[in-house]
Amino acid sequence: MPAMTYSLEGKKVLITGASGGIGAALAEGFAARGATIGICARRADRLAEVLERLQKIAPDSRSWTIDLNDLDGIAPFAKQVEAELGGVDVLVNNAGIPKRRHVTRLTPEESESVMRINYFSPVRLTLALLPGLIERSGQIVNISSVAARLGPPIESCYAASKAALTAFSECIAVDLRDTGVGVHIVNPGVLDTELFHLPDNEPGFHSTDIMVPADTIVEPVIAMMNDGTIEGYVPEWFKDVVANKFTDTDAFITGTKAYATQVEAAR
Numbered sequence: 001m002p003a004m005t006y007s008l009e010g011k012k013v014l015i016t017g018a019s020g021g022i023g024a025a026l027a028e029g030f031a032a033r034g035a036t037i038g039i040c041a042r043r044a045d046r047l048a049e050v051l052e053r054l055q056k057i058a059p060d061s062r063s064w065t066i067d068l069n070d071l072d073g074i075a076p077f078a079k080q081v082e083a084e085l086g087g088v089d090v091l092v093n094n095a096g097i098p099k100r101r102h103v104t105r106l107t108p109e110e111s112e113s114v115m116r117i118n119y120f121s122p123v124r125l126t127l128a129l130l131p132g133l134i135e136r137s138g139q140i141v142n143i144s145s146v147a148a149r150l151g152p153p154i155e156s157c158y159a160a161s162k163a164a165l166t167a168f169s170e171c172i173a174v175d176l177r178d179t180g181v182g183v184h185i186v187n188p189g190v191l192d193t194e195l196f197h198l199p200d201n202e203p204g205f206h207s208t209d210i211m212v213p214a215d216t217i218v219e220p221v222i223a224m225m226n227d228g229t230i231e232g233y234v235p236e237w238f239k240d241v242v243a244n245k246f247t248d249t250d251a252f253i254t255g256t257k258a259y260a261t262q263v264e265a266a267r
């Protein structure tokens with residue numbers, strides 16, 4: 001792979017879902033490297049807290065309150081961001097929701113609403129900002145999940161929404177090969193955020209022993225933009241877990257069934 005570097009100094013970055021968690025951590029990490037940050041989410045009070053911290057180091061940073069479930073609002077929002085931020089060099093599609101629900105209790109409506117926020121909204125935003133990103137030889141960072149590559153218990157529609165985002169990202173990385181636009185898929189494992197405490201979810205099967213702080217993701221994402229890495233895992237050891245799965249998917253899923261049974265028995 002050819003050596004590349006991507007400096008965030010002076011760049012305009014839009015990060016969705018930055019009222020907390022991974023989005024806020026990336027916003028602060030990128031601002032510390034000289035970028036001006038645009039953040040958006042639904043909760044105005046939480047955005048205001050993040051923006052206050054950002055503006056201490058990146059004074060022109062700004063925020064927008066938006067519900068990305070409203071897909072028809074996304075193209076006009078993209079125009080507004082470009083006008084008010086002065087263009088977008090880096091788009092981080094981070095906003096997302098979990099859905100920990102056993103398939104026997106999952107409704108079609110739930111499945112479709114997860115797809116809307118986790119897949120259709122980042123696609124809409126990417127398409128709306130793409131002409132500007134191409135013009136500026138920008139970067140697209142899609143926050144997917146290890147769930148896209150594994151077969152976790154009670155996460156069928158969540159994992160499917162992330163797998164869709166991953167497949168979309170792989171394909172556009174190919175389509176955009178001659179444009180100068182970098183495409184990156186980031187698969188967090190278990191980062192300590194509100195995602196694991198949101199209502200309307202069943203008890204998870206993840207181990208809290210392996211949980212790492214949200215800001216663990218900042219350096220790996222910057223490194224991916226710098227060296228052109230297309231897919232990365234945080235923590236990195238998940239890459240080996242996924243590689244192991246694809247050497248023998250049957251054995252891996254059989255092992256996951258045994259793990260799920262064991263966790264349930266211990267409750």
Ligand SMILES: NC(=O)c1ccc[n+]([C@@H]2O[C@H](COP(=O)([O-])OP(=O)(O)OC[C@H]3O[C@@H](n4cnc5c(N)ncnc54)[C@H](OP(=O)(O)O)[C@@H]3O)[C@@H](O)[C@H]2O)c1
Nearest residue numbers: 017019021022041042043068095096145189190191193195
């Ligand atoms: N934490 C992990 O271990 C982990 C693992 C795999 C993947 N991920 C992915 O990482 C991303 C960030 O998650 P997180 O862990 O940081 O969880 P989080 O703390 O719950 O953050 C999710 C963010 O998305 C925003 N959001 C949710 N629905 C939205 C909507 N309809 N419109 C606009 N914004 C919306 C939330 O803000 P508001 O509520 O204010 O709207 C929040 O800022 C997600 O895509 C998640 O799937 C996380």
